[in-house]
Amino acid sequence: MSFPWAEHYTPKNPLMKWVDEKLPLPRLVYNAVGAGYPVPRNLNFFWNFGVLAGLALTIQLVTGIILAMHYAANAGIAFDSVEHIMRDVNAGWLLRYAHANGASIFFIVVYIHIFRGLYFGSYKAPREMVWLLGVVIFLLMMATAFMGYVLPWGQMSFWGAQVITGLFAAIPVVGEPIQTWLLGGFAPGNAALNRFFSLHYLLPFVIAGVIILHIWALHIPGSSNPTGVEVKGPQDTVPFHPYYTAKDGFGAGVFMIVFALLVFFGPNMLGHPDNYIAANPMSTPAHIVPEWYFWPFYAILRAFTMDLTIPFTGIVLVPAKLLGVLAMFASILLLFFLPWIDTSPVRSGKYRPLFRKFFILLIVDVLILGYCGGAPAEEPYVMISQLAAAYYFAHFLIILPLIASFERPDPLPGSITEAVLAKSGLTVDEAKPVAAAAE
Amino acid sequence: MATEVQGIEAAEAEGEGVRRRDFINIAAVSFAGVGGLAVLFPLINQMNPSADVLAQATTEVDLSAIQAGQAIKAVYRSQPLFVRHLTDKEIAEADAVDVSTLRDPQTLEQRVVDGKKHWLITMGVCTHLGCVPLGAGEGENRGEYGGYFCPCHGSAYDTAARIRKGPAPKNLVVPPYKYTSDTAILVG
Numbered sequence: 001m002s003f004p005w006a007e008h009y010t011p012k013n014p015l016m017k018w019v020d021e022k023l024p025l026p027r028l029v030y031n032a033v034g035a036g037y038p039v040p041r042n043l044n045f046f047w048n049f050g051v052l053a054g055l056a057l058t059i060q061l062v063t064g065i066i067l068a069m070h071y072a073a074n075a076g077i078a079f080d081s082v083e084h085i086m087r088d089v090n091a092g093w094l095l096r097y098a099h100a101n102g103a104s105i106f107f108i109v110v111y112i113h114i115f116r117g118l119y120f121g122s123y124k125a126p127r128e129m130v131w132l133l134g135v136v137i138f139l140l141m142m143a144t145a146f147m148g149y150v151l152p153w154g155q156m157s158f159w160g161a162q163v164i165t166g167l168f169a170a171i172p173v174v175g176e177p178i179q180t181w182l183l184g185g186f187a188p189g190n191a192a193l194n195r196f197f198s199l200h201y202l203l204p205f206v207i208a209g210v211i212i213l214h215i216w217a218l219h220i221p222g223s224s225n226p227t228g229v230e231v232k233g234p235q236d237t238v239p240f241h242p243y244y245t246a247k248d249g250f251g252a253g254v255f256m257i258v259f260a261l262l263v264f265f266g267p268n269m270l271g272h273p274d275n276y277i278a279a280n281p282m283s284t285p286a287h288i289v290p291e292w293y294f295w296p297f298y299a300i301l302r303a304f305t306m307d308l309t310i311p312f313t314g315i316v317l318v319p320a321k322l323l324g325v326l327a328m329f330a331s332i333l334l335l336f337f338l339p340w341i342d343t344s345p346v347r348s349g350k351y352r353p354l355f356r357k358f359f360i361l362l363i364v365d366v367l368i369l370g371y372c373g374g375a376p377a378e379e380p381y382v383m384i385s386q387l388a389a390a391y392y393f394a395h396f397l398i399i400l401p402l403i404a405s406f407e408r409p410d411p412l413p414g415s416i417t418e419a420v421l422a423k424s425g426l427t428v429d430e431a432k433p434v435a436a437a438a439e
Numbered sequence: 440m441a442t443e444v445q446g447i448e449a450a451e452a453e454g455e456g457v458r459r460r461d462f463i464n465i466a467a468v469s470f471a472g473v474g475g476l477a478v479l480f481p482l483i484n485q486m487n488p489s490a491d492v493l494a495q496a497t498t499e500v501d502l503s504a505i506q507a508g509q510a511i512k513a514v515y516r517s518q519p520l521f522v523r524h525l526t527d528k529e530i531a532e533a534d535a536v537d538v539s540t541l542r543d544p545q546t547l548e549q550r551v552v553d554g555k556k557h558w559l560i561t562m563g564v565c566t567h568l569g570c571v572p573l574g575a576g577e578g579e580n581r582g583e584y585g586g587y588f589c590p591c592h593g594s595a596y597d598t599a600a601r602i603r604k605g606p607a608p609k610n611l612v613v614p615p616y617k618y619t620s621d622t623a624i625l626v627g
Contacts, residue, residue: 159570180488288590320606
């Protein structure tokens with residue numbers, strides 16, 4: 001699909017003509033990320049983060065495939081093989097630090113990408129499928145990152161595997177057999193390490209596949225934009241290439257600077273020192289924490305310390321452990337329903353004054369959850385997590401639907417072009433002679 | 440329409456055609472479906488514990504060297520096992536609790552072998568998410584109920600290893616074991 005005014009792929013080189021007839025792959029690329037894809041002319045820098053996520057995935061794939069050439073997925077030697085990569089393999093330290101910090105920066109980029117979508121209403125019709133596929137990618141990323149963190153077989157790896165597979169043991173009746181089945185034993189061991197390695201290698205390619213679907217679904221309605229007003233004509237768009245390839249190239253440069261700062265000046269800043277202690281099944285570290293990008297969800301998991309009971313009878317309906325697990329999964333799964341929870345017809349937060357205030361509160365709430373998830377399981381952090389977790393669910397299940405019915409949105413611009421010209425104090429009619437004169 | 444009606448009539452007259460093909464379709468798809476499920480079973484079952492993992496499923500523990508008030512960590516099915524020699528005071532503390540107020544109501548008697556009330560043998564695996572609670576090692580934090588304390592999410596167990604506080608839903612699990620002599624047990 002495309003807009004009718006999209007440029008057409010016309011190969012001039014006879015070789016490219018020949019290829020196009022046999023396999024129109026260059027045509028596909030031209031229409032997807034080339035001059036053949038018209039994009040709203042007003043995208044801001046938040047629209048860089050989709051491409052940056054793709055760049056981060058590429059870095060992970062390249063460094064990961066190389067690391068797998070030197071790593072040994074055996075519980076007896078896995079920890080030593082990681083030290084071997086760090087000390088003996090040529091540039092091994094660089095590859096491992098790039099991979100470990102690459103995961104962090106991948107999550108930073110994806111979180112900004114998700115919050116971009118939340119603020120500008122990118123999840124709303126007609127882009128629901130783009131959003132749903134994005135949540136699927138996010139879930140796959142979390143599974144991949146978790147299994148990757150287990151591979152160095154340090155203390156945090158081992159106990160992370162124990163705690164996360166222990167989540168499944170919370171399911172009534174079948175829970176413990178499921179945990180044993182996932183681990184291939186009664187505790188994390190060689191069987192678990194091997195299968196995690198196999199899946200950690202597989203899932204990034206599955207992610208790449210779902211990303212193709214994500215972009216395919218996006219290109220049917222075309223990209224959203226900061227005004228949330230749909231494209232109305234050729235004057236509202238510019239070709240992806242060279243306009244946004246250039247802008248994304250600039251974004252990629254900034255991204256690489258931040259990434260290089262992390263890799264070269266703070267390679268262990270986001271990691272946990274306990275993971276440099278070899279796994280010991282007999283001793284739990286004093287303070288188990290997952291990687292920082294799981295902290296908000298970990299805080300929700302730990303927020304449930306009381307059973308759900310029938311009042312005054314003491315009969316337990318749902319034990320606290322299962323409540324925590326259900327809440328943690330629900331906190332992500334509810335994103336699947338977001339396009340139907342937020343019923344406001346206005347997409348962009350720019351024109352929704354009430355929504356904008358609560359959106360900032362949501363960001364603060366998630367940051368508080370993140371801080372509590374990284375803190376020890378003590379007061380006041382437990383109480384704060386409980387309040388913050390309650391607010392998280394309230395935002396999506398109560399506040400968003402209410403805002404949609406009470407809010408009076410600001411007037412929307414007539415078109416993207418009108419919004420762009422308004423910045424220079426012009427109207428569409430005033431701009432026309434200027435454009436004509438320029439031609 | 441006319442030809443279709445004729446076709447059905449013809450098929451009925453011959454006792455085959457459409458209905459015979461339907462039968463073949465259903466039979467073929469069912470057969471392939473059963474075959475697919477049969478193939479799926481080993482693909483799923485391979486993830487269960489292998490024979491060598493299952494083979495390491497019993498452990499012997501010698502109790503003779505453990506002093507009253509002391510506890511040791513042994514290994515059972517590659518998980519920690521707590522063997523604790525309770526003092527009279529700890530037993531009294533455990534017995535003083537009103538069982539009906541507990542989250543997972545059990546008396547100390549129900550958690551030890553008859554006549555061996557001083558020996559509390561439990562898994563060293565927190566029933567919340569599987570961390571190893573503190574309290575079995577020398578000088579470790581035993582929590583506010585004097586038994587075990589899980590540092591991961593703050594579950595506190597009493598001197599009978601019963602859950603008293605925090606997110607864990609159950610008491611520490613008592614594995615199957617028997618006394619092979621007065622001072623030795625076989626777990627598993």
